[in-house]
Amino acid sequence: MKHPRLKILLALLAPALAWAAPNPRLVLPDFPALVQKATQAVTITLDPALLSLAARFLDGNDPQDAATREIIKGLQGIYVRSYTFDRDSAYSQEDIDAVRKQLAAPGWNRLVETHSKKTHANVDIYIMLDDNKAIGLAVIASEARQFTIVNIVGAIDLEKLHKLEGQFGVPKLDLDASKAPH
C-alpha cells in the first residue's frame, strides 16, 4: 500500500462513516400487544439470505414469478407488519408514531401522504434516495381496522414497482402524478 497512513485513517473513520450513512432499514417492533388483539397478523421478515433462497424457488417460466424475481433481485430485505382487527381503533397512534419517528431521519423523503375522510384511511409512502437512486421504501397505512407497515430495503427500481402494481390484480399507480394533496 502506497499510503499506509491514509489506509489507517480510512479504517478508523469507516465505522463513523457507516453510522453517518443513511440507513433504509427501519426498526420494526413485533407489536406483541397488537398481535394479541388482532384477528389476523402478518409478520414477514425477509433478510438477504431468505430473499436469495426465495428467488431460487421462483419459476422463471411463470410470468408472475419472473416479475417477482426481477423485483427482489436488487433487494436486501422486505419487512412487513400488518394487523387486522374486528373493531375500530384497536391500535393507538403511539404504535404508528414509534415507526414514523424513524422516517424523520435524514435521507427519507415523503413521496405520498394521503388521508381519506370517508374511510378514515391514511397511507404515507416514504422513499430513501442515495445518489438519486431509491435505496429504501416505507409504507405506513392506518385504516379503521387495519394497521400496516412495509419496509423494503435495497435498490428499488420504481419502474419494476410499476410492474409489481400490475400484478396480484392491483392497478398501476402513477407515482409521479400522485404527489400528495395535503
Added chain:
Amino acid sequence: MSQDLESQLRAALRPIAPSATFEKRLIACVTDDPQHSQPKANRVGGAGWRSRARWLPVAAAACVLIGVGLQNRLQVRRERENGLEARRQVVEALRVTSQKLDLAYEIVKSQSSSFTDENPGV
C-alpha cells in the same frame, strides 16, 4: 487269587437287562433333528463367528451410506420447505405492499376527482 479276581470280574460284567425306557431314549437320540443340535456346536465354535465377522465391515459401510443418504435427503427436503416458505412470504409481502399502494392510489384518485368537480375550470 486268580480265581477270586475272575469271579469278581464276572460279577461286575454280568449281563443286565436294559430299563424299560432305554429303547425309547435311544431312538429319540438317533432320530433327533440335527438342525437343533448343530448350531449349538457352531455357536460355540469359532468358524461361524469368523464367517459372520467378515460381513461386519460391509454392514457398517452400508449403514453409514444409508445414514449419509438419509441425512442428505432430509437436508434437501428441509431446504426445499424453507425455500417454498420464503417464496410464499415474498409473494405475501408484495401482495400487502401492492394493496397499500393501491389504497393510496384510490384515495389520491378520489381526492383529485372531487377537487376537479369542485373546481371545474382548473
